[in-house]
Amino acid sequence: MSVRPKEPVKSKVGTAKEKDWYWQESSDEEEHDLSQLECAAKMMERSVVLDRKKAITNDFLFYEDPADKFRGDKGTLLPLWKFDYEKAKGLPVNALCWSTRYNDLFAVCLGLYGCIHEDREGMLLFYTRKMPLFPEFIFNTDSGVMCVDIHKQLAHLVAVGLNNGCVAVYDLLEESKQPIYTSTASSGKHKGSVMQVKWQGDDSDGNHRFISVAADGRVVSWTLRKHELAFSDIIKVPVMEKVPDDLKDDIATVGTSLDIHKQNEGSFLLASQSGTIYKGSTLTPSSFQEAYDAHFFKTVRCVKWNPFHPNIFISCGLDGWVKVWDERINSRSPLFTFDLTAEVTDVAWAPYSPSVFAAITSDRKVHVFDLSVRTYEALCQQIVLSKNRRPMKIEFNPFHPFIIVGDDQGHVISLKLSPNLRKKPLPHDVVLRQCIPLFHKCCTQFCQVTWGWGTIIQSLHPLVPKRALWGSDCYTSSTKANPGDHVDLGVSLTSPSPATLTSVGSVLLEKARDIIEPIIIPQFHQHTPNFLFLDDNAPPHRARIVTARPQEVGVPHMVWPAMSPDLNPIEHVWDQLKQRLDDRTPPPRDLAELRAALVEEWNALPQDNIMRLVRSMRRRCQAVIAANGGNTRY
Numbered sequence: 001m002s003v004r005p006k007e008p009v010k011s012k013v014g015t016a017k018e019k020d021w022y023w024q025e026s027s028d029e030e031e032h033d034l035s036q037l038e039c040a041a042k043m044m045e046r047s048v049v050l051d052r053k054k055a056i057t058n059d060f061l062f063y064e065d066p067a068d069k070f071r072g073d074k075g076t077l078l079p080l081w082k083f084d085y086e087k088a089k090g091l092p093v094n095a096l097c098w099s100t101r102y103n104d105l106f107a108v109c110l111g112l113y114g115c116i117h118e119d120r121e122g123m124l125l126f127y128t129r130k131m132p133l134f135p136e137f138i139f140n141t142d143s144g145v146m147c148v149d150i151h152k153q154l155a156h157l158v159a160v161g162l163n164n165g166c167v168a169v170y171d172l173l174e175e176s177k178q179p180i181y182t183s184t185a186s187s188g189k190h191k192g193s194v195m196q197v198k199w200q201g202d203d204s205d206g207n208h209r210f211i212s213v214a215a216d217g218r219v220v221s222w223t224l225r226k227h228e229l230a231f232s233d234i235i236k237v238p239v240m241e242k243v244p245d246d247l248k249d250d251i252a253t254v255g256t257s258l259d260i261h262k263q264n265e266g267s268f269l270l271a272s273q274s275g276t277i278y279k280g281s282t283l284t285p286s287s288f289q290e291a292y293d294a295h296f297f298k299t300v301r302c303v304k305w306n307p308f309h310p311n312i313f314i315s316c317g318l319d320g321w322v323k324v325w326d327e328r329i330n331s332r333s334p335l336f337t338f339d340l341t342a343e344v345t346d347v348a349w350a351p352y353s354p355s356v357f358a359a360i361t362s363d364r365k366v367h368v369f370d371l372s373v374r375t376y377e378a379l380c381q382q383i384v385l386s387k388n389r390r391p392m393k394i395e396f397n398p399f400h401p402f403i404i405v406g407d408d409q410g411h412v413i414s415l416k417l418s419p420n421l422r423k424k425p426l427p428h429d430v431v432l433r434q435c436i437p438l439f440h441k442c443c444t445q446f447c448q449v450t451w452g453w454g455t456i457i458q459s460l461h462p463l464v465p466k467r468a469l470w471g472s473d474c475y476t477s478s479t480k481a482n483p484g485d486h487v488d489l490g491v492s493l494t495s496p497s498p499a500t501l502t503s504v505g506s507v508l509l510e511k512a513r514d515i516i517e518p519i520i521i522p523q524f525h526q527h528t529p530n531f532l533f534l535d536d537n538a539p540p541h542r543a544r545i546v547t548a549r550p551q552e553v554g555v556p557h558m559v560w561p562a563m564s565p566d567l568n569p570i571e572h573v574w575d576q577l578k579q580r581l582d583d584r585t586p587p588p589r590d591l592a593e594l595r596a597a598l599v600e601e602w603n604a605l606p607q608d609n610i611m612r613l614v615r616s617m618r619r620r621c622q623a624v625i626a627a628n629g630g631n632t633r634y
Contacts, residue, residue, distance in 0.1 A: 046130055053132070056080050060129075060402070065418040073373050075380045075420035077366060080402060081132040083108070083412040088123050093406025095147045096395040101155040103399035104129045105136070110410055111144020111163055113193055120144065124160055124170070129414070139170060139177055149197050149210065159210045159222075161194025167212050167222060169229070181229040183222070188231030190214035196258040201265045211282075213237075213255035213270060221282065234285045240274045257302045263310050271300035277315055279327065293332065295319045302347050308354035316344035322359050324371075336375065340367055345391055351398045353425050358403060360394040366405065368421050380421055384413065516549050524555045534558045534617075572613050577601055 050057060060080055068075060091110035099105040111122025122144035126137035144163035151157040156172040160179075166189055168179035183189045192215025200209040200221070208224040217237035223230040237253040254273035261267040270278045270288075275295040278288040294300055295317030306312035312335075316322045320342055323334040343362040350356035355371040364387070368380040385391055389407040396403050402416040524531050533555050550557065580601040581588075588594035623632040 049131055049133055053081065060400075060416060063416075068418050068420045071420060073370075073379055073420060075368065075418040077368075077380060077382050077384065077403075077415040077417060077421075079384070080414040080416055081129055083127045083132045083404075083414075084410065085123075085125060085135055085138075088125065088410040091123065091144075091410045092408040093392045093410060093412060094145065096393045096404055096406055096412070097148045097150050098395060098398050099150045099155045100152050100398055102128075103397070105155075106395070106404065107148045107150060107158060108135075108406065108412055109145040109148045109160065111141070111146065113144060113146060113163060122163065124148065124158075126172070127412070137172060141168075144193075146193050147196050149199050151199050151208070154208075157199075157208065159197045159199060161190075161197045161212055161214070163193045165190035165192055165194060165214060165216070167194055167197060167210075167220075167229075169210075169224060181224055183229055183231065187229060188220060188222075188233070190218060190220070191216040192252070192254070195254070195256050198258060198260050198268075200260065211258065211260065211268070213258045215252070215254045217252035217255055219255065219258070219268075219270065219280070234282055235280055235288070237270065237272050237278070238276075238288075254299075256300055259304050259313070261310070262305055262307055269303045269305065269313055271303040271315065273299045275300060275317065275319075277303055277325075290327065292325060294323060294325075294334075295321060301345055304347065304349060306354055307349055307351060312354075314347055314349065314357060316347040316359055318343045320344060320361075322347055322357075322367075336371065338367075338369070338376065338378075340365075346393045348394050348396055348403075350396050350422075352401075352422060355425065356421075358394055358396065360391040360405060362390060364389070364391055366391075366394065366403070366415070368417070370421070370423065372425065373423070380418075384415060516546065520550065520555065521553055524550075524553065532556050532558055570613075573605065573610060576605060576609065580604070 059078060063078065065076055065078065088110050091112065093108055093110060094113065095107075095109040097107045099107075105126060105128050108125045108127065109122070110125065112120050120143075122141045124137075124139040124141065124145050125135040127135055141160075141162060142164070143166070145160050146163055147161040149159050151159075158170045158172065159167065160170065161167050165183075167183045169181040171180045174180060190212070194212050194214045197210055197212045200211055202208055203223060209221060211219065211221050211234070213219050217239075219234040219236065221232045221234055223232070237255045239251065239253055255270055256273055257271035259269050261269075266282045268280055268282070270280060271294075272278065275293065275298050277292040277294045277300060279290040279292075280288045292315075294315050296319055298317045298319035300315055300317045303313060303315045306314070311327050312324065313327070314322065314324050320340050322338040322340060322344055324336040325334050329335075338359075340359060340361050341363075342365070344359050345362060347357060347359040350358070353370070353372075355373075357369055359367045359369075361367065364383050364385040366380070366382055366384050367378045369378050373379060384405055385407055389409055389411070391405055391407055393406040394403060401422045402414050404412055404414050406412045520533065524533075533550065534557075577598075581594075581597060584597055584601075588597050620632070
């Protein structure tokens, strides 16, 4: 029996070239397996964290505070996740920025602000609400990170500004932890801390651009070219007048905040340390278009355009004031002014309503306002941090009803807004359906006599006597330093009402006692049935003590729906009265002289002007109807 000899077993790897190919293929497979393992480990980690935070996730998704039904318009903030990183403790949060593409991703800037020679390391962290215990991305920097902006379309591109004056661009898709672009001394580096960066639209060649402002007062546009970061100086913040002429070239005014117009990217707002806000344009960089003396020589911490209304912006400062402005009107007079009695460190508009904003103050409170519900009173004032922490920044999530707040210890907390704080405005067609029938009714009812009242606050500033008078219709404020006065005035075809001055603390009682009984009700009896009472929805006008007596007598009242155009003809009378007071020489020196001047100028107003305004009411209503609730020439 013959046995077939065994053939030698061939090796799986033959020649040297085959061996190299084999080991390369094996290493590629191992790397591929490791990447899959890393992805699986992250998914498992997230699942474990979400399970541990299940109660918070359920609150975020499903809980609605039932007590809101009994609070009227008031609301609360419900604490949710806390974001902290062990190595970032002790570093203040200088900026927060949400990604508009990924609704749960946000950036946190950390680092100390101050002398460049004593600068410490900083951090740029990226968190998601699905993983609050550890950042998704961590970038360590040689200097404190002062500001950040995530590109709106390309969410992987992130621009930052550093305390040492550099700007840098990071790419989250790159494995390297180093920036893909950075400025140097030879390429336009700032000479002070970079306070704000904002992405602009691409240039004509398709290159990405962003803009920055820093402590050296320079506003610079940066362009991301193929192999370099090109810069172009736009304008510089004007030096304060109190700086001596021989030092104006050496002492710069710090630019503290910057925001680009939501519709016109060439227009921007620039806040300064001197308390002034400047409106500029990249198309006319030689000078600023407008200057707003906003916060009386106190640092403006933040300025932001309204995301819905192209002419409205908001500012806050260390003087404790939040101010809402309209760029179309006198730059000296804000639309609304809010005294929050503590340094305001940041303010933010809500992404779901043009009338909602939130502010954070140094006394650890978050203040949430809705101007369409209560014009001068916050719907929520809530302490959100412990005593040993100072709030720094606040931001709304662009998709979900919660906010994040960063403090000076490197922590970020999230808070859910209760239903009363996140009411969305009615759709335009719904508002029209509500308003236009009322205006039609007004056109048919309006006959001979119209009454209207308004309110103005006087306050004297010792340094600015010509600006002793300012205010807004139905604006009341009461502080220890500035008690103010409340003035009620009425107009009709026959004669104006006497000027009634009351203290802020007794507005409602005085209005009911000194205006309704002796003035409005007798006028109603005299001119019935050709009498229609007209006022707006200011809180003092809607108090029960004010409305009860006219309803009892049967005074006809024009319904004034919320968020409707202000057609009250007395608004023009206010303008005439303010102008007459501003033209007085010499101006009133104290509150007593101001009261006397107010009564004197009111009594001197020509009745012919008032008659023309009252008779224009029918045309005003018809113009609103013709414009479908839009803007009119009135």
